[in-house]
Amino acid sequence: MNLILVTFIILLAFTSYYFGRKKALVIQSSQRLTALPKFYGYYLAAWCAAPALIIFALWSVFEPSIVKTFILQDYTDQNLTKNELQLIYTKVKALAAGTYTGNITNFLDESANKYIQLKGIANSAKVAIILAILIFSLSFAYRSVQKNDRMREPVEIFLKWVLFVASLGAVLVTIGIVFSLLFEAIRFFQAVKIFDFIFGTHWYPAKTFVRDGQPDPELMKDAFGAVPLFAGTFFIAFIAMCVAIPIGLLSGIYLSEYAGRGIRKYAKPIIEILAGIPTVVYGFFAALTVGPFVKEIGNAMGLEVSAESALAAGAVMGVMIIPFISSLSDDVITAVPQNLRDGSYAMGATKSETVKKVIFPAALPGIVGSILLAVSRAVGETMIVVMASGLAANLTMNPLESTSTITAQIVVILIGDQQFGDPKTQSAFALGISLFIVTLFLNVIALSVVKKYREKYE
Amino acid sequence: MNNFKKNFLKKRYNAERRFQWYGKIAIGLALTFLAVFMFQIFSKGYSAFQKTWIVTEVHYDKELLLIDAESPSKDDLENADYYDVAYKAMTSLDLGLPEEEDRQLIQMVSYKYETEVKDLLLKNPDFLGKIVPIKLTASDDIDQVHKGNYPRDIPEKNRRVNDYQLQIYDMLNERGDILSEFNISFFTNPDSREAELAGIASSFMGTVFSILVCLAFSFPVAVLAAIYLEEFAPKNKFTDFIEVNINNLAAVPSIVFGLLGLGVLLAVFNLPRSTPLVGGITLSLMTLPTIIIAARASLKAVPPSIREAALAMGASNMQTTMHHTVPLSMPGTLSGTIIGLAQALGETAPLILIGMVAFVNTIPGTPVDPAASLPVQIYIWSESAERGFVEKVSACIMVLLAFLILMNLAAQIVRHKFEKKWS
Numbered sequence: 046m047n048l049i050l051v052t053f054i055i056l057l058a059f060t061s062y063y064f065g066r067k068k069a070l071v072i073q074s075s076q077r078l079t080a081l082p083k084f085y086g087y088y089l090a091a092w093c094a095a096p097a098l099i100i101f102a103l104w105s106v107f108e109p110s111i112v113k114t115f116i117l118q119d120y121t122d123q124n125l126t127k128n129e130l131q132l133i134y135t136k137v138k139a140l141a142a143g144t145y146t147g148n149i150t151n152f153l154d155e156s157a158n159k160y161i162q163l164k165g166i167a168n169s170a171k172v173a174i175i176l177a178i179l180i181f182s183l184s185f186a187y188r189s190v191q192k193n194d195r196m197r198e199p200v201e202i203f204l205k206w207v208l209f210v211a212s213l214g215a216v217l218v219t220i221g222i223v224f225s226l227l228f229e230a231i232r233f234f235q236a237v238k239i240f241d242f243i244f245g246t247h248w249y250p251a252k253t254f255v256r257d258g259q260p261d262p263e264l265m266k267d268a269f270g271a272v273p274l275f276a277g278t279f280f281i282a283f284i285a286m287c288v289a290i291p292i293g294l295l296s297g298i299y300l301s302e303y304a305g306r307g308i309r310k311y312a313k314p315i316i317e318i319l320a321g322i323p324t325v326v327y328g329f330f331a332a333l334t335v336g337p338f339v340k341e342i343g344n345a346m347g348l349e350v351s352a353e354s355a356l357a358a359g360a361v362m363g364v365m366i367i368p369f370i371s372s373l374s375d376d377v378i379t380a381v382p383q384n385l386r387d388g389s390y391a392m393g394a395t396k397s398e399t400v401k402k403v404i405f406p407a408a409l410p411g412i413v414g415s416i417l418l419a420v421s422r423a424v425g426e427t428m429i430v431v432m433a434s435g436l437a438a439n440l441t442m443n444p445l446e447s448t449s450t451i452t453a454q455i456v457v458i459l460i461g462d463q464q465f466g467d468p469k470t471q472s473a474f475a476l477g478i479s480l481f482i483v484t485l486f487l488n489v490i491a492l493s494v495v496k497k498y499r500e501k502y503e
Numbered sequence: 504m505n506n507f508k509k510n511f512l513k514k515r516y517n518a519e520r521r522f523q524w525y526g527k528i529a530i531g532l533a534l535t536f537l538a539v540f541m542f543q544i545f546s547k548g549y550s551a552f553q554k555t556w557i558v559t560e561v562h563y564d565k566e567l568l569l570i571d572a573e574s575p576s577k578d579d580l581e582n583a584d585y586y587d588v589a590y591k592a593m594t595s596l597d598l599g600l601p602e603e604e605d606r607q608l609i610q611m612v613s614y615k616y617e618t619e620v621k622d623l624l625l626k627n628p629d630f631l632g633k634i635v636p637i638k639l640t641a642s643d644d645i646d647q648v649h650k651g652n653y654p655r656d657i658p659e660k661n662r663r664v665n666d667y668q669l670q671i672y673d674m675l676n677e678r679g680d681i682l683s684e685f686n687i688s689f690f691t692n693p694d695s696r697e698a699e700l701a702g703i704a705s706s707f708m709g710t711v712f713s714i715l716v717c718l719a720f721s722f723p724v725a726v727l728a729a730i731y732l733e734e735f736a737p738k739n740k741f742t743d744f745i746e747v748n749i750n751n752l753a754a755v756p757s758i759v760f761g762l763l764g765l766g767v768l769l770a771v772f773n774l775p776r777s778t779p780l781v782g783g784i785t786l787s788l789m790t791l792p793t794i795i796i797a798a799r800a801s802l803k804a805v806p807p808s809i810r811e812a813a814l815a816m817g818a819s820n821m822q823t824t825m826h827h828t829v830p831l832s833m834p835g836t837l838s839g840t841i842i843g844l845a846q847a848l849g850e851t852a853p854l855i856l857i858g859m860v861a862f863v864n865t866i867p868g869t870p871v872d873p874a875a876s877l878p879v880q881i882y883i884w885s886e887s888a889e890r891g892f893v894e895k896v897s898a899c900i901m902v903l904l905a906f907l908i909l910m911n912l913a914a915q916i917v918r919h920k921f922e923k924k925w926s
Contacts, residue, residue: 201821205735211727212736215749215795218788222759225766292529299526316533321907323849325878326544326900329885333893334543364536371533395515397522418754425756427852432885452758452852459765459856477762481755488754 046168050101050175058094061183065089065190072193080197085190087200092186095203097179104171112163116156128466226481229474236468237269242475245270248438248449250458250469269472271479273440277448281359281430282423284444288363289419293370294412300371301378302400313372320368328432331361336433343445351435356444358434362426369419377411377495378404380502411498417491421484427452451480544904548897554686554699555641555649557612557675561592562634563624570631580625589620592637596671607667613640613699638682643698643891645672649681652890663890689898693864694875694883698891701884703899704866709779709859709874710848710906716783716870717847721790722840726829728791729798729836734824753792760789761853769857777858777873785853790843797839801832806925834921838914845910849903851878877903 069082078085116137117130125133133153139145140157141164190196234242247270296316300309336357343350381404389399405412435447436457449457458473568583575583593612594605609616616639623637624630644664647653649672659666675681692702736742764785768774774781805828813823854860859879867874875883881899884892 197819201819204821205731208727208731208735211724212731212745214724214728215752215791216745218763218791219748219752221767221788222755222763225763226759229766292532295526295529296533299523299530303523303526312530312534315537316530319533319537321845321849321911322540323851323878323903323907325849325851325881326903329881329896329900330540330543332885364533367533367536395519397519398515400522421754421756425758427756427758428882431852432882452756455758455762456852456855459761460860474762474766477759481759484754484756484759485751488751492750 047101047105050172051098054094054097054101054175054179057179058090061089061093062086068190072190076193079193079195084196084200088196089183089186089190091200091203092182093179096182097175100178101171101175104174108167108171112160112167115163116160119152119156119159222481226474226478229471230478232466233468233471233475236471241267242269242271244272246272246440248273248454250472269468271451271476273438274449274451274454274476275479276440276442277355277438278424278450278452280442280444280448281355281362281434281450282420284356284359285362285366285423286416286420288360289366289370290416292363293367293419294374296367297371297374298378298400298405301375302396302404313375316371317368319365322365324365324426324428325432327361327365328428328430331357331429331433335361339445348445350445351447353433353435353447354445355434355441355448358430359444361433362423362429365426365429366419366423369422370415373415373418374408374412377408377415377498380411380499381407382502408498410494410501414491414495414498417487417494421487421491424487425452425480425484427456431456451476455480544897544900548894548901550650550652551689551894551898552686553650553683554688555646556638556682556684557596557641557645558636558638558680558682559592559596560634561588561620561623561637563588563631565632567591568631575628575631577625577628580628580631583621585617585621585624589617592620593639596675604667607665608671611642611645611668611671613642613697615697615700616640640688640699641681643889644668646699647890648672649676649683650894652894689895693866694862694880695864696862698887698889698895701892701895703877703880703902705863706875706877706880706899707902708867709782709863709879710876712779712867712870712874713783713786713854713876714844714848716780717786717790718840718844720784720787721794721843725791725794725840726798726836729795729802730824730829732795733799733802734828735820749792749795753796757789757850758852758856760785761856763788764853764857775871775873777861777863778871779859779867779874779876780870781857782854782859782876783870785857786847786850789850789853790840790847793843793846794836794840797843798832798836801835801839802828804835804925805831831923834917834923838918841910841914841917845907845914848907848910849878851882854879855882877906
């Protein structure tokens with residue numbers, strides 16, 4: 046039904062385009078045109094499609110909730126909770142669609158009939174309203190075509206609005222992220238105190254699982270302490286940085302200051318391949334090759350090493366991050382003005398002295414910015430940790446034990462079927478919003494530092 | 504004094520050389536990681552492109568097949584009982600050892616061997632009543648033994664292949680009845696719990712559908728947004744805000760987009776779970792900022808003289824943009840889009856959250872059928888304990904990397920072939 050309606054609107058828009066263009070040619074015989082003939086077509090087509098499609102979209106968004114309120118009105122006197130009402134509504138819908146398998150009460154049957162009736166009314170109303178709008182807007186547009194009004198400006202203004210709405214897309218995504226995270230997280234914090242979440246040192250959400258009814262609040266208090274996860278996240282990011290910063294920075298310096306054109310041309314893209322490899326592939330590599338390797342070496346030295354160690358995950362993550370630091374610092378160092386180098390050479394400094402004492406300090410803000418971006422990347426990295434560093438949230442500073450991170454716990458909690466309304470599921474969203482805040486914070490600082498740095502030398 | 508100066512200089516030159524070496528070592532390390540990594544994947548994965556078959560003889564005995572008709576129709580063959588025929592074909596391989604070992608012979612081929620026996624007859628109905636040679640898919644363990652990935656010297660208790668099976672295997676191998684051929688079924692089979700039957704067809708189609716959905720959603724919106732921001736947006740607080748927003752969105756961890764997909768697409772809009780449609784939309788939200796940034800950069804690269812010439816000829820702003828600036832910026836935009844899609848192609852975490860990690864043993868035909876994707880398939884298989892899956896994972900990684908390399912090459916070609924150089 047909806048598909049037919051949309052196709053009809055679009056077909057009508059196409060026809061009106063051709064009709065408008067033809068009309069313009071007719072007008073041309075008697076008077077001067079105000080725009081190219083195709084603009085007459087565009088004008089009609091836009092007036093035909095845009096209002097009808099907008100109304101259609103609004104209708105589709107609001108219709109279900111309006112129907113729902115009408116149906117659930119009959120149940121207001123029964124003192125039901127929100128969840129029970131939701132359940133009833135789902136049952137009614139299933140019954141109306143003929144897929145309901147439970148036992149059918151009179152009340153449900155009545156509601157289902159009412160639902161079908163309402164849906165029918167809504168459908169015919171929708172078709173009627175959209176047809177009316179089509180007729181109205183088309184006749185309005187046709188009148189101004191006939192009057193030979195200016196045609197190009199309105200079309201261009203319309204296009205500009207389309208462009209503007211598209212640019213709101215990115216904002217919408219951000220709003221979507223913030224609200225979807227906040228919505229669930231707030232419900233989580235109604236069940237678990239925010240204080241317990243931020244400062245609790247014990248993360249074990251599985252134990253709050255109760256088949257029926259509410260979990261024990263005493264248990265909840267002790268199960269959602271996120272400190273081990275925050276610590277694990279930053280610990281693994283720290284290990285990654287220990288690998289990535291020296292290698293990335295030194296290769297960035299070498300590429301920008303020492304390497305000849307030939308080496309630079311080939312080495313830079315090859316190193317950047319490291320950033321293009323999907324993270325799940327790194328995860329597999331870490332779990333299958335690096336983990337056992339670290340364990341073997343550790344055992345040979347007489348250390349107790351678990352097969353899934355923070356060290357393996359962190360080291361592999363560090364390798365992944367090398368190209369971020371190397372190419373960003375390469376860019377930053379190349380941006381340092383040549384006269385600083387020339388000044389230093391003129392004083393008799395060697396190349397490495399120039400790098401260490403002049404260029405590095407000058408480029409420091411940019412380098413710090415790129416490192417912060419890399420940290421934010423490491424904090425948000427998921428698959429490597431899920432596959433290589435174990436899933437138990439230990440509060441430990443031993444790189445040879447397994448630790449878990451925020452991202453890994455989100456995956457662990459949400460893999461498989463989720464039940465919304467369960468504090469365990471909601472806790473994933475609470476973790477998500479803390480992750481979002483941390484990375485946002487790092488990014489904003491990094492971007493502003495880099496921006497300031499650029500402005501300084503431009 | 505002179506000596507002191509000499510020493511001092513020497514020290515400084517040594518420091519210089521050392522520093523250069525640090526840089527070389529750093530680059531060397533990065534390249535070594537890449538090389539080790541590639542070597543590991545290829546050395547583990549190449550054998551998955553070979554499939555092991557066991558050749559035996561099958562007697563399509565009418566009596567055992569329970570076919571009564573004189574000249575059986577296709578339906579008769581379809582409904583015949585192949586259990587005994589297939590069972591006999593396998594157990595005829597024994598070395599005259601006691602009856603109890605039959606089960607172990609059966610375990611040497613995949614559990615679908617009965618279907619394979621059936622399919623051969625359906626393809627060649629004139630085999631009925633004859634004794635013909637047949638190729639059966641070897642079980643995962645025999646496959647690994649044949650490829651030499653399986654240690655044979657550990658005690659029998661710890662082995663999944665026992666001495667009896669090894670004995671039979673050696674005998675067959677000597678007779679030349681173990682075949683190794685290119686593994687077509689790896690590309691045409693959907694996922695399976697049995698390593699020897701598992702293929703990437705379902706996840707490959709899932710990936711293709713997700714990427715197409717992602718392209719359909721992100722490309723138009725991103726290009727339009729980039730045109731607005733670069734060509735029409737007034738310089739004010741609001742457009743600044745949009746810009747900051749896009750830059751930050753590009754750095755949000757991918758798993759947060761997965762939470763968005765779960766919390767909004769699945770919970771609010773009730774889109775079907777585990778499908779490439781939802782996966783594609785989730786990925787498109789992620790690629791949106793990447794494409795916007797690339798498109799803006801390539802719009803910026805179009806020299807102002809083009810715009811000025813068009814405006815001087817009396818074109819309106821919109822005409823200048825749509826007829827001149829945007830077409831000229833397309834190569835850069837397209838190559839940025841391909842790179843954004845390549846990033847989306849490798850994403851795993853958001854797809855896991857929206858349920859594309861479910862076990863799917865059918866090949867999806869539309870974007871609203873449940874499916875996995877290649878990276879998720881890698882994750883699923885790598886969690887599996889069976890030895891046969893290790894090489895499958897590596898092979899799947901090779902396919903994924905090949906896919907990525909192709910896309911990046913395409914991006915390069917689009918950029919270099921079609922981009923105008925402004926001098």
